[in-house]
Amino acid sequence: MELAQLIAHRRSVFPVQYNSEAISKSEIETLLQAANWAPTHRRTEPWRFKVFHSEASRKGLSDFLARTFEATAEKFSKIKQKKIAEKPVQSACVIAICMQRDPNESVPEWEEVAATAMAVQNMWLLATAMGIGTYWSSPGLRNHLNAHVTMAEGEQCLGFFYMGKYDGPLEEGTRHTAIEKKTTWY
Template sequence: MSDILDYLLTRRSVQAAFLQAPGPSEDQIKQMLTAAARVPDHKKLEPWRFIRFDQEASKAFGKILAERVGELGVDVSEARLEVERQRLLRAPFVVAVVSSPNRAAPVPEWEQVMSVGAVCMNLVHAAHACGFAAQWLTEWYAFDVEILKRLGLTDGERVAGFIHVGTPSVDPTDRPRPDLSDIVSYWEV
């Protein structure tokens, strides 16, 4: 079996809460983002982009999240606000992958959305290839209109995911995987 196939058959995410320093170097980040961008992309539209968060930016973004929770009037206990302040500080490196479809292009938006999903998964794979672990998350703030504005997203853009990258502090656990007999059918004439 090839190393790539073995990796794909055993790949597991590590929860962001269990990702610690050291994180990737600048050269490794460049490699990971370059690999992430090597996906099927009909008509070369690049219907996605990246927003990087270093630790200072993650801290500032956490303050914005806590403020937004207060505005929404949901659980505003100090414990909840602290969770929000720490959201992107769970891992040493975080990147938001933004879906930015080109609606004027002759490529269906669905194809462009699938391309951004491939970007997210390639980024997770690239992190693992560089010796790190990763988790692809969205969470509530990926869908909040006010937060999206604060991230600088334009009309029609959405967050496909926040990819958290770091050194795992625990061994990843596996979960039940689909039984092929439940998800594979045969087309018949």
Template sequence: MNRPIFNVEEVNKVIRNRRSMFVTQFKQNDPVDDSLIEEILENANWAPTHKLTEPWRFVVFSGEGLRKFADFQADLYMQRSEKNGNFIEATYQKLKENPLKASHIIAIIMKRDLKANLPEMEEVAAVAMAVQNMYLTAAAHGLAAYWGTGGPTFWPEAKEHFGLGEEDKLMGFFYVAKPATDRWPQGKRNPIADKVSWVK
């Protein structure tokens, strides 16, 4: 295979203009085509991975699946908070309603391959790079998307619900929708020179 020729300006453009866009910025009741979600996931599958463990796994919720996810996380929140005595109605409603405002929600999972004998950090990083590929693909298509680690992400019951082993991790949820407006969020970064030391 010959070395591919990339459009460097376009690569820089999509990287530097990728933005998180949240539920309040979603266009509702206008689903993203499944083929775009499949492209997002295909690009996720090409993230760097030491020893080719490919530790990323995804569960995609769409259509009625969004309601199933919403009911699951809201009901689980209620069960957990009743035990702890810290139930908040607004939190319950948010967990119940926000998933229905998305087109697709993708659960992000890190599946460990213990035989590979890799540090967990490498596998977590590989999944994070897969999510960055998802972000960039969504941005290139002009979609609204964000990676959230709220709700059931760190609840042990959710881990069990997704069939994860002790060494596996639920790493959050990637929300995707069409944006409600053509206005693209402005980004801001401090200068890279403030964060780099050169040794020559």
């Protein structure tokens, strides 16, 4: 598939859509290598990843998120807690997407966030080419991850990248408006 086609065919594939097929450590390492080639201003390379690959680590993340939701939710719902807890165990791998702020603040924070997002886009596109479904979720619980895993000073979690193999074709993509309506030429 050509790159333009790959970009147009990239989709969010949710944990409920994943089958039970494993994702190998080498497949994950390949995706992480792609992430590491994202553009980065002043070469700060702010992306950091916490990989929950084993069944035990995904179950641990699931339990942590469920407990944290119960302890912090303004409006607790058992149904929402169950959905939060299911995502990591339905996935073959979960990667916490983190950003390490440059301690010298040599670039604006938004550029560090953008560089991290580009690293994730690299993984997402390559995962699509590899037949791996992915989904980036940014729940408020991400702000509590440091209570579950070690994070460096200035490091923050931007979300969770759920991954799994899936069966069947995905829906066609759509855009609400054409690019011509979003572009001004000078």
